[in-house]
Amino acid sequence: MEGFGPSLAFWVLAALTLVAAGGVMVSRNLLHAVLFLILTFIGVAGFFVLLSADFIAMAQVIIYVGAIAVLVLFAVLLTPRSGRDNGETRWALPGILLAVCLAAIFLFVVHDTAWNTVDEAPAGLDARSLGTALLTTWVVPFEIASVLLTAALVGAIMLTRSPEEEAEDALV
Amino acid sequence: MTPFLVSDKWYDIRDLGNLSREILEAADRILPFGVVYVLAALIGFVASFLLFVLPSQLIVGVYGERRIIGRMQSRLGPNRVGPFGLLQPIADAIKLIQKEALTPTRADRAVMYIAPIIFVMPAVLLWAVIPFGENMVIADIPVSLMYFLAVSSLPVIATFMAGWSANNKYSLFGAMRIVSMAISYESPLVLALLGAVVMTGTISLSGMVAWADEFNIWMVFVQPLALVIYFICVSAELNRTPVDIAEAESEIVAGYLTEYSGMKWGLFYGMDIGYALAASGFAATVFLGGWTFFGLEQWVPGWLIFIAKTHLFYFLFIWTRGTLPRLRADQLMAFAWKFLLPLGVFNLLIVSTERMLWSEQDYAKGLIYVFALVNIILSVALVYAWARFNGYRPERTPTRPRLVKQAGGYIPVGERS
Numbered sequence: 001m002e003g004f005g006p007s008l009a010f011w012v013l014a015a016l017t018l019v020a021a022g023g024v025m026v027s028r029n030l031l032h033a034v035l036f037l038i039l040t041f042i043g044v045a046g047f048f049v050l051l052s053a054d055f056i057a058m059a060q061v062i063i064y065v066g067a068i069a070v071l072v073l074f075a076v077l078l079t080p081r082s083g084r085d086n087g088e089t090r091w092a093l094p095g096i097l098l099a100v101c102l103a104a105i106f107l108f109v110v111h112d113t114a115w116n117t118v119d120e121a122p123a124g125l126d127a128r129s130l131g132t133a134l135l136t137t138w139v140v141p142f143e144i145a146s147v148l149l150t151a152a153l154v155g156a157i158m159l160t161r162s163p164e165e166e167a168e169d170a171l172v
Numbered sequence: 173m174t175p176f177l178v179s180d181k182w183y184d185i186r187d188l189g190n191l192s193r194e195i196l197e198a199a200d201r202i203l204p205f206g207v208v209y210v211l212a213a214l215i216g217f218v219a220s221f222l223l224f225v226l227p228s229q230l231i232v233g234v235y236g237e238r239r240i241i242g243r244m245q246s247r248l249g250p251n252r253v254g255p256f257g258l259l260q261p262i263a264d265a266i267k268l269i270q271k272e273a274l275t276p277t278r279a280d281r282a283v284m285y286i287a288p289i290i291f292v293m294p295a296v297l298l299w300a301v302i303p304f305g306e307n308m309v310i311a312d313i314p315v316s317l318m319y320f321l322a323v324s325s326l327p328v329i330a331t332f333m334a335g336w337s338a339n340n341k342y343s344l345f346g347a348m349r350i351v352s353m354a355i356s357y358e359s360p361l362v363l364a365l366l367g368a369v370v371m372t373g374t375i376s377l378s379g380m381v382a383w384a385d386e387f388n389i390w391m392v393f394v395q396p397l398a399l400v401i402y403f404i405c406v407s408a409e410l411n412r413t414p415v416d417i418a419e420a421e422s423e424i425v426a427g428y429l430t431e432y433s434g435m436k437w438g439l440f441y442g443m444d445i446g447y448a449l450a451a452s453g454f455a456a457t458v459f460l461g462g463w464t465f466f467g468l469e470q471w472v473p474g475w476l477i478f479i480a481k482t483h484l485f486y487f488l489f490i491w492t493r494g495t496l497p498r499l500r501a502d503q504l505m506a507f508a509w510k511f512l513l514p515l516g517v518f519n520l521l522i523v524s525t526e527r528m529l530w531s532e533q534d535y536a537k538g539l540i541y542v543f544a545l546v547n548i549i550l551s552v553a554l555v556y557a558w559a560r561f562n563g564y565r566p567e568r569t570p571t572r573p574r575l576v577k578q579a580g581g582y583i584p585v586g587e588r589s
Contacts, residue, residue, distance in 0.1 A: 031336060035283070038329060045322075058318035066325025066358065073332055074351050077344075126314065127375055 009050060017043030030076055038069045055127045188219065188475065189307050211385035226481065232483050233445035234261035237490050244494035265438065273434035276339060283337035286433075288439040294323045295446040302453045303323070303378050304475060305463050305474035317365065317375040320454055324409075327447065328354040328396065331418070334440070335428030346427025350418035353408055356508040361405035363400040363516030367523040368458050371395065377454075381462035387537060390461040393544040397519045397551035399459045401512050403488065406451045408504065410444065412489055414496035415504055448489050449482065486506035510562060518554055 018044060023036035041064040048057035134142050192215055200208045235250065237256060242249025250260035302317035303309040313319060328350060335347025354501055368391050369375055372383040384390055392399045408415040419427030427442055456462060459479045463474030499507070526543045533539055 029280075032283070035333065054313055054315045055318065058315050058322045061322035062318065062325060066322065066331070067355070070325075070328060070332075070351055070355060072547075073329075074348075074355070077336075077348055077351075127318075 006050060013043050013046040013050065013096070017047070031073070034069065034072050034076060037072070041065050041069065055130060062107055187305055187307055188223075188473075189305075192216075192219070199265075199536055200482070205255040223475070228449050228479070228483065228486075229442070229445060230261045231258070232486065233449060234264070234442075237445070237493075240490050241494040244491075260411060268435045268438035271434035273436045274431070276431050278339045279431065280339065284431075287330050287334040287337060288436045290333065291327050292439055292443050292446075294326040294330075295443045295450060297323050298447075298450040299453070301377055302450070302457055302576070303381055303462055306479050308463075308475055309378060312378050314376050316377040317369065317380075317458070320377070320444060321362065321365070324447070324450070325354070327443075328409075331428050331440075334432065335418075338428075338431035340431050342424040342426075343428050343430045344416045345424045346430070349424075350411070350428060351420065353415075353418065353504065353508075356505055357405040357408040357512075360401050360508060360512035360516040361409070363513070363520055364395075364401040364405065365458065367395050367398045367516075367519050370520070370527050372525050373527075377457050377462070380458055381464060384461035385464040387540050388466060389540055389544060390459065392459040394540065394547055395459075395519065395551075397515060397554065398523075399455070400551075401461070401516055401519070402455060404512060405508075406455075407489065407492065408508070410447050410451060412448060413493035413498065415499055417499065417501045417504055420498060439559050441547070449486060451487070452485035453478070453482045455485050511558065515554060518558075520552075522550060 017040055019038045020039035024033045024040065027033045027036060043058065045057045045060040045065075048054075127172055192212070195215065196208055196212055199211055203211070219264060238260070239249040239257070248474050250257035253259040253263045275284055298320060300310045301313060303312070311319075331350050332347045335343040335350065338344075346492075368380065371391065371394060372380050374383065380391070404415075411418050416427075418421075419429055424430075429437055432440065456478060462481075463469055463478040465472070465477045469477055526547075530539055530543070531537075
């Protein structure tokens with residue numbers, strides 16, 4: 001990363017992402033937290049653009065902002081007690097412990113990694129090579145992920161179907 | 173591209189970039205460093221406003237839409253302000269600006285305040301990747317099709333924020349509906365576009381226009397089914413009238429816009445047209461060959477051809493809005509999942525097969541016309557067969573008005589009789 005523009009973009013994006021991520025934690029209203037989460041996703045997509053990974057950045061926005069965040073909004077709206085204030089909880093101490101452990105791991109990884117910067121974007125970030133890699137080298141994880149998604153889909157349908165509905169369907 | 177196309181003389185208006193470059197280079201010699209960037213932004217703003225925003229957004233969008241719908245519904249439409257009522261949109265804007273923008277007491281003020289702003293931003297950002305001419309594209313990024321899809325998924329969030337923050341049950345109904353509809357219609361839309369991507373082998377919009385230019389055929393002839401699916405899906409995502417269940421006046425007041433007034437409402441209204449125009453421009457680029465017209469672009473400026481195609485596609489939006497009745501929410505959901513999604517999968521299957529056959533023939537030029545003919549026949553057959561399979565029995569055109577009882581009642585899609 002060189003020049004004034006990319007550096008400025010990096011710091012602005014970093015501030016945006018961190019502030020939004022903090023907002024997810026401190027906002028009392030669940031829907032505000034979701035909206036902050038969307039802002040975090042957009043900030044991360046900005047980082048991918050800075051790293052010349054255009055395709056991954058666009059996929060990040062389409063999948064996380066366009067699909068997952070919208071689904072989260074939908075789920076929050078359908079949850080009966082989502083309007084409650086989530087300030088007091090018995091899980092404060094375990095939460096803090098977990099956060100400290102995670103922070104330790106992240107700091108260790110950040111400290112331990114050799115952060116090489118190169119001037120040119122490495123090959124293999126465009127759509128064609130990504131698709132080839134997914135369907136040749138990484139085909140087994142790819143297929144396992146899709147089986148997992150199918151299982152989640154079937155599970156969701158099973159969970160949401162009430163016995164009354166099944167009885168109604170049986171009559172038709 | 174032929175060398176005849178687009179010289180770099182400033183008087184060649186087939187590429188407006190020449191003129192602006194000459195102006196900016198001349199200005200850069202006399203002005204201090206950096207001012208030219210501000211000047212470029214100003215020129216771009218004025219030029220795009222005069223060439224595109226004013227004729228498209230106000231004349232065709234607001235005025236033309238109301239006039240054409242008036243014509244379709246046997247009334248006059250706006251005809252009082254200015255010649256032929258042409259100044260009606262400006263009068264509307266002045267009225268909206270001086271209106272008070274109310275905020276309900278129990279509303280979430282911050283979210284309600286920023287929702288229209290977030291709704292406007294993507295509508296402007298979308299135009300960054302649309303090629304108006306051979307060199308007339310702001311950001312010719314290699315993933316411009318995905319960029320368009322990504323940015324066009326943002327207004328859903330804004331409309332949800334608008335509907336939820338107003339703290340009104342009708343607004344919330346509208347927000348729920350728009351979120352569920354966006355999820356349902358996104359998948360067939362992406363499947364339809366995937367067909368175009370598979371055929372051209374690129375996800376760059378300029379690359380798609382170049383493909384249409386090279387093979388002298390528009391994507392709409394190769395994949396008519398994809399265009400139909402795209403049109404229906406994009407109408408649903410943009411809340412255009414036959415499928416605007418998120419702001420259905422007869423059911424939920426005005427949906428997510430219930431509590432908005434003044435220019436905050438005006439921004440939503442104006443940008444609805446902006447999104448429809450952007451979707452038309454996108455369809456004109458992907459399916460109608462963009463700024464090319466079988467060689468005509470060498471004499472007529474390409475951006476004029478592109479704007480004409482955009483408005484032609486936008487007329488389809490006006491047409492469906494003026495003629496079709498609104499669908500019910502559950503009908504719309506069933507239509508997306510039971511009709512459009514399977515058709516999209518079929519279309520993708522056919523196109524992938526053809527692409528494979530085509531690559532074995534070393535991309536012979538003549539073969540694409542055979543594919544076009546086959547695909548047009550297959551599309552019609554597929555739509556007919558899938559409708560029959562879903563239990564839709566078309567009845568003969570009634571020669572005289574009949575009661576519902578005589579017609580045998582309404583049979584919803586998806587229920588076999």
